[in-house]
Amino acid sequence: MTEVVRLENLRKVYGSGETEVVALADANLTLHEGEVSAVLGPSGSGKTTMLMCLGCITEPTSGTMSIGGEEVYGDGGWKRRDLRRLRREKMGFIFQAHNLIPFLNILDNVVIAAELVGTPRKESAKKAMELLEYLEVAHRADKFPATLSGGERQRVAIARALVHGPSLILADEPTAALDTDRGRKVVTLLKDLARKRGVGVIVVTHDVRMVEGFDSVYHMKDGAILDSE
Amino acid sequence: MMDLAVRDLGRQPRKFALTCLGVGMLIMVVMSMGAIYRGNVDDATSVILNTGADVWVVQRYTNGPFAESSRVPEDLKHTLRGLSGVVDAGALSFQNIQVDWKGRPLRLFAIGYDKDLGLGGPPNIVSGRPILNRHYEMVAGVKSGLKLGDALKLGLDDYKVVGLVRDVVSTSGDQVIYLNLPDAQKIQFKKDNDAIRNDRVRLKETLAAAGTNPDDRLVEGLSGETHIVNAVVLKVRKGYPADDVVREVNRWKHYRAMPAAGQLDIMTMGVIRKATMQLGLFRAILLAVSMAVIALIIYTQTMDKIRDIATLKLIGAPDRTIVRLIMEQSLLMGFTAYWIGLAVFMATYRYFPKRMIVYAIDLKMLFVAVMFICVLASLAGIRAALKVEPSRALGG
Numbered sequence A: 001m002t003e004v005v006r007l008e009n010l011r012k013v014y015g016s017g018e019t020e021v022v023a024l025a026d027a028n029l030t031l032h033e034g035e036v037s038a039v040l041g042p043s044g045s046g047k048t049t050m051l052m053c054l055g056c057i058t059e060p061t062s063g064t065m066s067i068g069g070e071e072v073y074g075d076g077g078w079k080r081r082d083l084r085r086l087r088r089e090k091m092g093f094i095f096q097a098h099n100l101i102p103f104l105n106i107l108d109n110v111v112i113a114a115e116l117v118g119t120p121r122k123e124s125a126k127k128a129m130e131l132l133e134y135l136e137v138a139h140r141a142d143k144f145p146a147t148l149s150g151g152e153r154q155r156v157a158i159a160r161a162l163v164h165g166p167s168l169i170l171a172d173e174p175t176a177a178l179d180t181d182r183g184r185k186v187v188t189l190l191k192d193l194a195r196k197r198g199v200g201v202i203v204v205t206h207d208v209r210m211v212e213g214f215d216s217v218y219h220m221k222d223g224a225i226l227d228s229e
Numbered sequence B: 001m002m003d004l005a006v007r008d009l010g011r012q013p014r015k016f017a018l019t020c021l022g023v024g025m026l027i028m029v030v031m032s033m034g035a036i037y038r039g040n041v042d043d044a045t046s047v048i049l050n051t052g053a054d055v056w057v058v059q060r061y062t063n064g065p066f067a068e069s070s071r072v073p074e075d076l077k078h079t080l081r082g083l084s085g086v087v088d089a090g091a092l093s094f095q096n097i098q099v100d101w102k103g104r105p106l107r108l109f110a111i112g113y114d115k116d117l118g119l120g121g122p123p124n125i126v127s128g129r130p131i132l133n134r135h136y137e138m139v140a141g142v143k144s145g146l147k148l149g150d151a152l153k154l155g156l157d158d159y160k161v162v163g164l165v166r167d168v169v170s171t172s173g174d175q176v177i178y179l180n181l182p183d184a185q186k187i188q189f190k191k192d193n194d195a196i197r198n199d200r201v202r203l204k205e206t207l208a209a210a211g212t213n214p215d216d217r218l219v220e221g222l223s224g225e226t227h228i229v230n231a232v233v234l235k236v237r238k239g240y241p242a243d244d245v246v247r248e249v250n251r252w253k254h255y256r257a258m259p260a261a262g263q264l265d266i267m268t269m270g271v272i273r274k275a276t277m278q279l280g281l282f283r284a285i286l287l288a289v290s291m292a293v294i295a296l297i298i299y300t301q302t303m304d305k306i307r308d309i310a311t312l313k314l315i316g317a318p319d320r321t322i323v324r325l326i327m328e329q330s331l332l333m334g335f336t337a338y339w340i341g342l343a344v345f346m347a348t349y350r351y352f353p354k355r356m357i358v359y360a361i362d363l364k365m366l367f368v369a370v371m372f373i374c375v376l377a378s379l380a381g382i383r384a385a386l387k388v389e390p391s392r393a394l395g396g
């Protein structure tokens, strides 16, 4: 199976001197195509930090990081210039703060991710509507994010993360704002995507009930990955 | 790629409309000043152009009657008429006049010309007739408020309006009246009988003191109207170089000659240069203010959505998308403001007291300038947007 992600001794230190915080302490992690991994851990344990490193949003301090077999970070620096291109082509993000664009309606919020990789408007809109329908927010397609509930916004963010067919999905508490049924539905969707399309998925969650059927579960504490099951 | 700029502006249409309206008014003033400038140049050159002369002969060492005081003897025209290439020579007088007309001050610019010769006289009579009688007739500008048949007291006598002309104004924008030269000279000297008598007595005493015994007829002749004019204009034979005539006059006569173009240059370069620069400066300042307004609005709007821009970066939007979002908004603002300004300007410029002339090229240049300042105005916002880290979308 092809490797989607490989972290070797990845370390992230915020600040320096007395204010120094080791948010990620020599993390090792491997994810293959079609695999769904969960990351569990208490607040402040470094889960979001790890996702931000994986998403090339935060620069790690040391170690190496490969995405899709390409070493992206190593020898103390980025190995690639166009990180944004990597993000828009290969990754889908679902973050704690849903991060929808307030001046775009729901449909456009999803469509934009497909358009950014060059998918024509019509095709983008079709894919977006399919996802919105599956996530039960299609009836809100022409509304603006401010008028939606937290759960609805979360589902729109999920649709946006999937619409352009990424090979790696990074999800930070994707089910936090959802009720149990819908939460399960989202998790099932992510698992299906992994199986059917060979997407690698990393889900950060507090909710142990959600992790059944995952290929691997990592436990984090104080920036370190303790074990995997 | 969807148009983010329009979608974002659509969220606050009122703010956008108000900004465009405000900047549009500034742009309208810039347009007006441009038209006033064109009007000024036109005013400044109107009399010179309407005279239809090829060569101007004025007092030596002066720039001619429109720039300063210029006096030449009237009979100079006879001498000049004999020069080779000259077909006609006419003496002209110019003076500013202010009279009371229907209880209000009326400023006029009087041009005296030889009615029999016609050179330098009213160019395009729209109603009535040219001056035919030797005395007490005048032709006035249509916009002076004078009507055919009106009688206006100038100096000691009444002058009757027999014709009206269009589009001739003095350098300061006053309406022009045309008079027969002897009348104009009479008004210029404007002496009443007491003053004339006093002058004669003084002259007689001066002559007596010098040991002569002048008789009254000699005194009367010496103190009578000296035949002075402000310029003599020449008409040159077709095909004959006016510059040759100019050179000839400058070499032999004690006067300054210049081609009509030279007299025009003196007006545009010298007399109205300060006013022109002033207007130019105001226009530049207004454009700078417009730019500052647009820049401020664009910058604050960009800062308001800086998290959204970080989100765009987070989902991988390239810099091009973000630059376009901001610059397009700035250009849209300038574009809309320009058309608002133009619409208001076109609807109102006819009602301005100062004469305005609108050139399409001026409006086009202004459009280019507005678009350019919009590009500049967006730079501060773009800089801030390009600097923001995608992680900003996640943090507080």
Ligand SMILES: Nc1ncnc2c1ncn2[C@@H]1O[C@H](COP(=O)(O)OP(=O)(O)OP(=O)(O)O)[C@@H](O)[C@H]1O
Pocket (backbone or CB within 6 Å): A014, A015, A021, A022, A023, A041, A042, A043, A044, A045, A046, A047, A048, A049, A050
């Ligand atoms: N930008 C930052 N600057 C300094 N310290 C930071 C920064 N971001 C995170 N940290 C610190 O790094 C540590 C890990 O934070 P992180 O957000 O990764 O935790 P988390 O596991 O996602 O927590 P939660 O479950 O509450 O989301 C924390 O101690 C946090 O205070």
Ligand SMILES: [Mg+2]
Pocket (backbone or CB within 6 Å): A047, A048, A049, A096, A172
């Ligand atoms: Mg977190």
